Amino acid sequence: MSNIHVTTTINGDKVEFLADPRETLLDCLRDKVGLTGSKEGCGTGDCGACSVTVDGTLVCSCLVLGVEAEGKDIRTIEGMAEGGTLHPLQRKFIEHAALQCGFCTPGLLVASKALLDKNPSPTEEEVRYWIAGNLCRCTGYDKIVRAIMDAAAELRGEAA
Amino acid sequence: MAKDEYREFRLVGTRPDRPDGLDKVTGRARYGADMTAPGMLWGAVVRSPHAHARIVKIDATKALALDGVKSVVTRADFPEGLTGEDWNLQENTIAGERALYDGHAVAAVAATSRFLAEEAARLIEVEYEVLPHVIDVDEAMKPNAPVIREGVSDATVPEGMSPNVVRKIEFGNGDVDAAFAAADLVMEKSFKTEATHQGYIEPHACVGQMGADGKGEMWVCTQGQWYIRKMCSAVLGTEASQLRVTPSEIGGGFGGKTTIFMEPLALALSRKAGGKPVKIVMSRSEVLRATGPTASASMDVKLGMKKDGTLSGVKVEFRMQGGAFPGAPTEFALYCGLAPYTFGAVEAVGYDVIANRPRCAAYRAPGAPMGSFAVESLLDEMCIELGLDALDVRFKNAVVTGDRAAYGPKFGSIGFVETLEAVKNHPNLLAELGPNQGRGIAAGYWFNHNGETSVSMAISEDGTVQVSVGTPDIGGSRASIALMVAETLGIAYEDVRVNIAETGSLGVNEPTHGSRATFASGKAAVLATEAAIKEMCKRAANEWGIEPEAVEWKDGAARPAGPNAGQFPPMTIKEIGAAMGSTGGPISGHHESLPDGVGASFGAHVVDVEVDPETGRTTILRYLVVQDAGRAIHPSYVEGQYQGGAAQGIGWALNEEYVYDDKGRLQNSVFLDYRVPLASDLPMIDTVIVEVPNPGHPYGVRGVGETGITPPLPALANAVRAATGVRMTHLPMSPSKVLAALKAR
Amino acid sequence: MKYHTPYSFEEAAKIAAQASGTTRFLAGGTDVLVQMRAGIVLPEELIDLKKIPGVFDMIRNEDGRWRIGAAVPGAKLGANDALVADWPGVVEGMELVGSTQVQGRATLTGNLCNGSPAADGVPALVAAGASVDITGPNGTRTIAVEDIPAGPGKTTLTKGEVISAINLPARGNNGGDAYLRFIPRTEMDIAVVGCAVNLTLDGDVIVAAKVALGAVAPTVIVADEAAKAILGTTLDDAALDKLAAAASAAANPISDKRGSREFRIEVAGVLARRAAKIAYARAKGE
DSSP states (O other), X not given: OOOEEEEEEETTEEEEEEEOTTOBHHHIIIIISOOTTSOOSOSSSSSXXXXXXETTEEEEGGGSBGGGGTTOEEEOGGGTSBTXXXXXHHHHHHHTTOOSSOSSHHHHHHHHHHHHHHOSSOOHHXXXXXXXXXXXXXXXXXXXXXXXXXXXXXXXXXXX | OOBOSSOBOSSTTOOOOOTTHHHHHHTOSOBGGGOOOTTOEEEEEEEOSSSSEEEEXXXXXXXXXXXXXXXXXXXXXXXXXXXXXXXXXXXXHSOSSEEOSTTOEEEEEEESSHHHHHHHHHHOEEEEEEOOOOOSHHHHTSTTSOOSOTTOOXXXXXXXXXXXXXXXXXXXXXXXXXXXXXXXXXXXXXXXXXXXXXXXXXXXXXEEEEOTTSOEEEEXXXXXXXXHHHHHHHXXXXXXXXXXXXXXXXXXXXXXTSXXXXXXXHHHHHHHTTTOOXXXXXXXXXXXXXXXXXXEEEEEEEEEEOTTSOEEEEEEEEEEEOSSXXXXXXHHHHHHHHTTBOOSEEEEEEEEEOOSSOOOOOOSSTTHHHHHHXXXXXXXXXXXXXXXXXXXXXXXXXXXXXXXXXXXXXXXSOOHHHHXXXXXXXXGGGOOOOTTEEEEEEEEEEOOOOOOEEEEEEEOTTXXXXXXXXXXXXXXXXXXXXXXXXXXXXXXXXXXXXXXXXXXGSOOOOOSOTTXXXXXXXXXXXXHHHHXXXXXXXXXXXXXXXXXXXXXXXXXXXEEXXXXXXXOOOEEHHHHHHHHHHHTSOOEEEEEEOOOOOOOEEEEEEEEEEEOTTTOOEEEEEEEXXXXXXXXXXXXXXXXXXXXXXXXXXXXXXXXXXXXXXXXXXXXXXXXXXXXXXXXXXXXXXXXXXXXXXXXXXXXXXXXXXXXGSTHHHHHHHHHHHHHSOOOOBSSOOHHHHHHHHHTO | OEEEOOSSHHHHHHHHHHOSSOEEEESSOTTHHHHHHTTSOOOSEEEEOTTSXXXXXXXXXXXXXXXXXXXXXXXXXXXXHHXXXXXXXXXXXXXXXXXXHHHTTOBHHHHHHTTOTTOTTHHHHHHHTOEEEEEETTEEEEEEGGGSEEETTEEXXXXXXXXXXXXXXXXXXXXXXXXXXXXXXXXXXXXXXXXXXEEEEETTEEEEEEEEEEXXXXXXXXXXXXXXXXXXXXXXXXXXXXHHHHHHHHOOOOOBTTBOHHHHHHHHHHHHHHHHHHHHHHHTTO
């Protein structure tokens, strides 16, 4: 089982690691690169806690092999804040108490950022269907949806 | 700003950012699986594919022959002679003579990588002799049912019942038959609920290390680090104080992380591998197959009612299986199901039954949702039969402060009527309903709990404050405890840091369970703070040369208590902290107790649904949670508990269930088929926080975590009844079941 | 496990043909990686098709036929306005597979090759009359989509064969298709029943129709009697009743964790009726 050398870009930084070809991108992020912000809740693409973007496309990193990251641009929760400045979604999640245990939070933030990058004015229904693949067991989603809608409004320059 | 009859609060009742918010939105917060240790091995667990089987032989030769495999453990590596609950814990950790359910651990292996450990686990050969099994509670009680284990039953079980019946619960008062004879309407119905899982998104994970000397350390996601310590030590035959357990951040628990599963295996593997740390992370499938789901229930209820809605009597028999070990929460189901009302006469019987399923663990108000489903459903049906308003009937029979509960004790201060008032005044009750739509209402109850509690706090040199509590923060308790401590001291919320302590730095604590963290750790933190305030007043008194009794604490500073005490400028906490090195040394406070003054919490939910008459699918149109919090310290996280409880109850009512095949194997051990509610399944969940302060807590807290999961089951069944005319008596109300009921109408 | 990244389908087929152990092709990976993780399939050779030129192409020929590369993810189908205009039923079928995240990876070809009777991407392809291009050790061939599934988890593809693209016929004028599935939740489920309807109108009258049902038999099935029930009609209530009855009659499902046999039979008719109405409205340009 020989490992494969992978060169990729993660949150703007060039990163190299050796991947067992069976390892998922999530395994490599967590165990090889030390980025444990992406979580494994299911390993089957059903919970969204491992959400990242690969070349701008939102995916479950548990359903991507580490070796597939070669030459790609990977973005994770660790790259969402710019320096010390939180992304408005991150700030709104805190303000709205949109997290309880916080385990699904990184995946939800990455997923909702991908939504707002594509659709700055989603309806509540569009938000709910976009994040249908991000399970949260604590909140009943109410405050999460409100936080995303509020962050979208702020990003559009509307007063909260 | 919250207010009650005698006090106004500066911080309690506000909504500041939670102290751990930044860590949790940036991916920095470290959960169970996020820890690595130098020289760490990975563990994997071999699990029984059979519901019930004798373990004939375990051969690990091939696994041990792989390069990099460091240790294998079976039951033979654990001490013999345990009894009672310790034996139950050990047997559930790793099977002895027999595997008792699909997923029961039979061996474990540690190796230098996760893939290697998994490969080695596949190479461990286990020879089984498959035995007859039983899954359903009513089947397990039959005289000819396969016997899970002889000799488990206690003295409460009458002779002649199946050995699978392990406990009988009985209580009552008055003459039920006479009460029924005097009633205008008597109805009885049977109800069933299927087992569900807490469904926390974080799978169990730990890194455990133990040397041959029995000294060990563990990093683990848990609701209770002292429970982990106590239980692991019991199972391994080691001394509790030699194991130091550090709780990680926890990705949800809901009761499911108040006990042990694979944690002793990690320690045993480590001990056998020369003390190298061993990490075990469960897969989702392992979580669903082999942790602690709920009991399943089969329940008979008979109610008597007068024409005006007055309840005259109730007779119930609840049968619950809680997996292969005693512990189904049958009494809680009975108590909570009957708690909201005065019934006149009561006759209640319950059975705790074992079956070939994973051992049930606590799940948010354990037992209460089932009991409420049965009682509140039948109550609703009788209101329809007599043409009475469901809310009016609940008002009429609602328990008030000082009433005796159906199960015996007298209620202290409670706010059920106030809760029903808030329901009555809510605009959701005025929303118009269309065709195939219906509204359901139901009440629910949870006792709340105190539990062993130790808290310490200390003043820092700069006058800020650290607080160490032993209850892991699952949903914002750092924020609520910081608010109460800051309120008590009269300092800024940001000047208090609440730490979750590991077992080596605080006295024993029960887990974050029983809705107790903000009540018990909060109360203990306030009492510890008051001790520190007393000391700070003493320091000021010494400085001023007056008696300590002549000093009072107000707005973050010691002050002369009145004109007679003398004229001194206030001495602030910052000044006292800066000077403490020369005024007598460190200032701290601590409190250890079983905090008294627990206040129970009632809730009532109202749900509007639409049922597709062609497919049986239920859509939730609007949802209202009303619950007595006592006082909401941080209202956002109180609302969050209400909304989360409702969502879990909705899942239980509509789609979540453990599905077994005819061999007793769990059929839906992934999130694709174990259907928890999605964002797109739910509307916004409206909340009303009722505040009837609990006199037993310095800030009136009752505890809010659990009651909210109880009303959704009956509320949804009542709403489906209103929408379709069909009474669903078996949860979940999956489309298949609802459509079949509609066709049979 | 060996990980291969061939640059042509011929090379991919050759690797697969010469392999002695379990082989899997990788495009979106949303089924393969799940099976690997669960230990259900532990391939010795994993052949990633995504380096092969053209696998991400979606091409509409001048005559209106479509060719969809083997690695085109669901999200790209929905983003292609011309494809959505021609074959909305095919697109909505694929878009029902998994979450937004899964849509970033999962492919129509993979959905077909996974061999699930409940695959949401497949019934609309069958109703549309789609075909697949196959490259094998002995050259290439093209066969109808409905000839690929052979039962749960099985296909008719032989050792070394790999699907390179899916072909959709030209939509033509006055046509419409639709796919509906039943799941207990609103998302993230496997179809309990699926139904695709594809039809063509002459004025208000249906002159061509094809109905395909998913999750009611070991493979996707073509319900000819259901199609006949609406042929020559204006999809009036009588035709819809006949359609529903014929769809239910064509269904031969099992009872399992996802739904009972009786439920599936009943709901097959309900979905056929609802999908036909949508397809008809689309054909009318409504």
